Amino acid sequence: MRVHIGTDHAGFELKNLIIGTLRARGYEVVDHGAEIYDSEDDYPSYIIPAAEAVVADPGSLGIVLGGSGNGEVIAANKVRGIRAAVVHSNETAVLARKHNNANVASLGARMHSPQQAVDLVLAFLTTEFSGAERHVRRIEMISAYEESQGSQGA
Numbered sequence: 001m002r003v004h005i006g007t008d009h010a011g012f013e014l015k016n017l018i019i020g021t022l023r024a025r026g027y028e029v030v031d032h033g034a035e036i037y038d039s040e041d042d043y044p045s046y047i048i049p050a051a052e053a054v055v056a057d058p059g060s061l062g063i064v065l066g067g068s069g070n071g072e073v074i075a076a077n078k079v080r081g082i083r084a085a086v087v088h089s090n091e092t093a094v095l096a097r098k099h100n101n102a103n104v105a106s107l108g109a110r111m112h113s114p115q116q117a118v119d120l121v122l123a124f125l126t127t128e129f130s131g132a133e134r135h136v137r138r139i140e141m142i143s144a145y146e147e148s149q150g151s152q153g154a
Contacts, residue, residue: 006050011065
């Protein structure tokens, strides 16, 4: 599985740990930055390209990191076709995939220990969408609304 990952300075060190862990487990990881630590960088510069790559790469998933994960989830969800969720526990990571078919997980690097964050990423990546009719119906409703917005933006 290919995983697209992006972060600003707040998740820079965690991103590198996650990339190493995922590659060791056989994931193909595409790093959308930041390439260097810069305490003044802006998360949309990295999160939006990572989210766009997930949409352009069917079957892939994304991981976006920031201080809290909140700004990052907002930025990712501006990309048409993204269903990003803040994951802050094993349960929210699993349910984001199982019930919402989320294709991007957003984590707060300042909210978890490095090992907790890795565990949340692995829970997200290893959980499959249930495909239950009620969940499919709800996702289709969201997608229909998104498509109805046309050039107004998501």
